[in-house]
Amino acid sequence: MIKDLNELEVWFVTGSQHLYGKETLKQVEKNSNEIAVALDRCSAIPVKVVFKPVLTTPDAIHKLCQEANIAKNCIGLITWMHTFSPGRMWIAGLKSLSRPFMHLHTQFNRDIPWESIDMDFMNLNQSAHGGREFGFIGSRLRIDRKVVVGHWQNPDIQSKIGVWVRAAAAWFDWQGGKVARFGDNMREVAVTEGNKVSAQIQFGYSVSGYGVGDLVAIVNSVSDHEIMDLVETYEQLYQVPEDAKGGGSLSDALKEAARIEKGMRNFLEEGGFSAFTTTFEDLHGLTQLPGLAVQRLMADGYGFGAEGDWKTAALVRAMKVMAIGMEGGTSFMEDYTYHLHPDGMKVLGAHMLEVCPSIGEGKASLEVHPLGIGGKADPARLVFDVASGPGINASIMDLGNRFRLLVNPCDVVPSDAPLPNLPVARVVWQPYPNLEVAAGSWIHAGGAHHTGFSMAVTKEHMEDFSEIAGIEYVLIDKDTTISSIKKELRWNDLYYHMAKGL
Numbered sequence: 082m083i084k085d086l087n088e089l090e091v092w093f094v095t096g097s098q099h100l101y102g103k104e105t106l107k108q109v110e111k112n113s114n115e116i117a118v119a120l121d122r123c124s125a126i127p128v129k130v131v132f133k134p135v136l137t138t139p140d141a142i143h144k145l146c147q148e149a150n151i152a153k154n155c156i157g158l159i160t161w162m163h164t165f166s167p168g169r170m171w172i173a174g175l176k177s178l179s180r181p182f183m184h185l186h187t188q189f190n191r192d193i194p195w196e197s198i199d200m201d202f203m204n205l206n207q208s209a210h211g212g213r214e215f216g217f218i219g220s221r222l223r224i225d226r227k228v229v230v231g232h233w234q235n236p237d238i239q240s241k242i243g244v245w246v247r248a249a250a251a252w253f254d255w256q257g258g259k260v261a262r263f264g265d266n267m268r269e270v271a272v273t274e275g276n277k278v279s280a281q282i283q284f285g286y287s288v289s290g291y292g293v294g295d296l297v298a299i300v301n302s303v304s305d306h307e308i309m310d311l312v313e314t315y316e317q318l319y320q321v322p323e324d325a326k327g328g329g330s331l332s333d334a335l336k337e338a339a340r341i342e343k344g345m346r347n348f349l350e351e352g353g354f355s356a357f358t359t360t361f362e363d364l365h366g367l368t369q370l371p372g373l374a375v376q377r378l379m380a381d382g383y384g385f386g387a388e389g390d391w392k393t394a395a396l397v398r399a400m401k402v403m404a405i406g407m408e409g410g411t412s413f414m415e416d417y418t419y420h421l422h423p424d425g426m427k428v429l430g431a432h433m434l435e436v437c438p439s440i441g442e443g444k445a446s447l448e449v450h451p452l453g454i455g456g457k458a459d460p461a462r463l464v465f466d467v468a469s470g471p472g473i474n475a476s477i478m479d480l481g482n483r484f485r486l487l488v489n490p491c492d493v494v495p496s497d498a499p500l501p502n503l504p505v506a507r508v509v510w511q512p513y514p515n516l517e518v519a520a521g522s523w524i525h526a527g528g529a530h531h532t533g534f535s536m537a538v539t540k541e542h543m544e545d546f547s548e549i550a551g552i553e554y555v556l557i558d559k560d561t562t563i564s565s566i567k568k569e570l571r572w573n574d575l576y577y578h579m580a581k582g583l
Contacts, residue, residue: 082254082355082382082383083250083253083254083382083402083405084382084405085405085406086127086128086246086247086250086402086405086406087127087128087129088154089128089129089154089155089156089250089253090128090129090130090131090152090154090155090156091126091128091129091130091131091155091156091157091158091159091246091249092131092133092145092149092152092155092157092158092159093113093116093117093120093130093131093132093133093158093159093161094133094136094145094158094159094160094161094182095109095110095113095133095135095136095160095161095162095163096135096136096137096142096160096161096162096163096164096166096170096171096211096215097109097135097136097137097162097163097164097165097166098137098164098165098166098167098170099137099138100165101164101204101205105164105204105205106135106137108205109135109163109164109205110134110135112163112189113132113135113161113163114132115189116161116187116189116233117130117131117132118130118132119233119234120159120233120239120242123239123242123243125236125239125240125242125243126239126242126243126246127243127246127247127250127405127406128156128246128250130159131155133145135163136166136170137166138170139169139170139171139172139173139174142170142171142173142174143173143174143177145174146174146175146177146178146180147177149178149180150177150178150179150180155180156180156181156246156249156250156252156253157180157181157182157183157246157249157252157253158178158180158181158182158183159182159183159185159242160182160183160184160185160215161184161185161186161187161208161212162207162208162211162212162214162215163188163189163205163206163207163208163211164204164205164206164207164208164211165207165210165211165214166211166214166215167214168214168215168217168218168221169218171215171218172218172222175218175219175222175224176222181226181249181252181549182226183226183227183228183229183242183245183249184212184215184216184219184226184227184228184229185229185233185242186208186212186216186228186229186230186231187208187229187230187231187232187233187238188206188208188209188232189206189233190206191232191234216228225548225549225551226548227241227245227545227548229241229242229245241541244539244541244542244545245545247402247403247404247405247538247542248403248542248543248545248546248549249545249549250402250403250405251399251400251402251403251546252285252399252546252549252550254355254398254399254402255284255285255286255395255398255399256285256286257285257286257287258285258286258287258355258356258395258398259286259287259289259352259353259354259355259356260286260287260288260289260354260355260356260357260358260384260391260394260395260398261289261291261348261349261352261354261356261357261358262288262289262290262291262357262358262389262391263291263293263296263357263358263359263360263363264290264292264293264358264359264360264362264363264364264389265290265360265363265389266360266388266389266390267360267361267362267388267389268362270388272478272527272529272530272531273386273388273389273390273391273392273393273529273531274479275391275392275478275479276479277391279479279484280391280392280395280479280484283484283550283551283552284395284484284550286356286395288391288395293363293364293365293366293367294365294366295348296344296345296348296366296367297344297365297366297367299344299347299348300340300341300343300344300345300367301340301344302344303340303343303344303347307339307343308336308339308340308343309336309339311339311342311343312335312336312339315335315339315373315447318444318445319444319445319446319447319463320444320445320446320447321335321447322447322448322449325447325449325461331449334369334449334458334459334460334461335447335449335461337368337369337458337461338369338371338372338373338374338460338461341367341368341369341371341373341374342371342373342374342377342378345357345371345374345375345378346374346378349378349383354383355382355383355384355398356383356384356385356386356391356394356395356397356398357378357383357384357385357394358385358386358387358388358389358390358391358394359371359375359387359389360387360388360389361387361388361433361452361454361455361457362388362455364455364457367457368457368458369457369458369459369460369461370433370434370452370455370457370460371434371460372433372434372435372460372461372462373434373447373460373461373462373463375434375435376434376435376436376437376438376462376463376506377438379397379401379412379413379435379437379438379439380437380438380439382398382401382402382405383398383401384396384397384398384399384401384413385397385413385435385437386413386531387413387415387432387433387435387531388531390529390531392477392478392479392529393413393476393477393529393531393532393533394413395477396475396476396477396533397411397412397413397533399533399546400475400533400535400538400542403537403538403542403546404535404537404538407537407538408537409440409470409472409535409536409537410437410438410439410440410441410535410536410537411437411439411440411533411534411535411536411537411538412436412437412439412440412533412534412535413432413435413436413437413531413532413533413534414430414431414432414436414474414508414531414532414533414534415430415431415432415530415531415532416428416430416474416520416530416532417429417430417431417432417507419516420497420509421516425511426511426515426516426517427494427509427510427511427516428491428509428510428511428512428516429496429507429508429509430474430507430508430509430510430534431503431505431506431507431508432505432531433452433454433505434452434460434462434505436463436505436506436507436508438463438465438506440467440508440534440535440536441463441465441466441467441506442465442466442467442468443465443466445463445464445465445506446463446464446465447461447462447463447464448461448462448463448464448504449461449462450462450504462504462505462506463506464504464505464506465506466495466496466500466506466507466508467493467506467507467508467509467536468493469492469493469494469495470492470493470536471490471491471492471493471536471539472490472491472492472493472508472510472534472535472536473488473489473490473491473534473535473538473539473540473543474488474489474491474512474532474533474534475487475488475489475532475533475534475535475538475543476528476529476531476532476533477529477552478527478528478529480527482577482578483552483553483577484550484552484553485526485527485552485553485554485555486543486546486547486550486552486553486554486555487523487526487527487528487555487557488540488543488544488554488555488556488557489512489513489519489522489523489556489557489558490512490513490539490540490557490558490559491510491511491512491513491519492510492511492513493508493509493510493536494509494510494511495509496509508534512557513557513558513559513561514558514559514560514561518557518561518562518563519557519561521563522557522561522563522566523557525563525566525567525570526555526557526566526570540556540558544556553573553577555569555570555573
């Protein structure tokens with residue numbers, strides 16, 4: 082699994098042509114290398130930026146695109162037209178390119194040298210119209226890509242590049258990714274279902290089901306020594322009640338949670354999985370619904386979806402990759418219940434046991450309580466609140482003829498009062514623009530009740546990701562109204578119906 086984005090690289094690719102002569106091309110290469118080095122050193126861009134020789138012929142372009150497709154750590158290209166690069170030269174390369182690319186529409190110099198500018202300078206610095214030629218061929222080929230316009234030394238421009246790079250890293254992680262489903266979907270639920278073959282074609286990851294017995298066999302093979310090592314870790318990291326220590330009344334429950342965690346971790350590591358699902362309706366052979374295990378695996382970067390929700394499991398994994406090295410956490414989430422007071426309507430988010438401690442505030446409390454669902458022994462879980470700040474909820478749905486990514490920013494706020502009798506991790510937020518419009522819009526869009534929740538990833542990351550994935554993106558934000566979202570959804574239905582014939 083990707084744990085450090087610095088393991089990855091994006092190639093800085095510059096377009097030109099031989100029309101301008103050797104001296105001009107030497108300067109083009111020198112300038113391009115300087116930009117690539119500066120971007121590589123930029124903290125906003127979390128992967129290596131690798132300079133590639135200036136491309137001046139169709140064969141060179143095609144060769145580089147093919148090399149990018151098979152390069153082990155290349156997640157995409159940053160393309161820049163220093164001079165005019167005829168668009169027809171790019172057709173074969175761009176048609177063969179399977180990595181995403183972004184178009185940086187910049188120029189080496191920030192300012193026009195008003196007093197000294199001459200035709201030599203003009204011939205060298207033609208990004209203004211060279212980028213338009215490149216843009217046309219990308220649009221003519223109907224390739225979705227991000228276009229960033231501005232000077233390459235501008236921190237805002239570097240930040241936009243960094244956002245796209247993180248989205249590209251998540252997309253790279255999805256290619257050949259593996260999701261393990263322990264058991265099937267929760268019975269009779271619609272939105273957690275979907276076409277796994279269509280998803281593999283569209284997204285690149287595979288989803289495989291395993292009988293719970295396959296997991297149980299590995300869980301049961303965990304040694305007592307391994308269990309006690311984990312219990313010791315729990316006692317160091319979390320607030321653990323005295324009756325869960327030693328031979329206390331809850332100690333067996335805690336040991337069983339450790340056994341499940343170690344078994345699940347072994348299963349996922351041995352199978353090379355990056356995401357997984359469980360369901361409380363299919364636990365035969367497990368003593369508890371995995372709660373603590375799921376929380377700690379998510380904290381280590383695994384994607385997760387409850388009730389067999391493989392689409393959300395994959396989405397949470399993608400969001401975690403995007404967020405590597407950033408402040409804030411990412412978790413599987415569900416809008417659980419509402420506070421509908423007219424002075425400030427809010428959502429209380431939770432999900433039985435499975436909320437990732439990466440979003441938690443302070444030291445989590447490790448507790449054992451009855452669950453009231455699933456018919457198993459009392460499970461262990463981490464209980465915590467979440468600090469105030471900006472966040473987003475995101476959801477992917479299979480609409481039959483396409484996939485839709487739905488995103489709603491929110492503000493995480495304190496609860497109006499302590500929650501002493503709620504023994505689960507929880508977060509309270511106010512969605513944009515308000516709960517009435519946000520929930521109504523979400524429902525009109527067919528949004529799932531499960532989401533990926535993040536206080537690190539932003540709507541910009543998700544928009545770039547949807548563009549790379551080639552799927553519909555719908556945003557519910559401060560400017561959304563019920564009328565506007567209904568119109569957008571109708572237009573989108575027509576567009577995606579017609580787009581298949583383009």
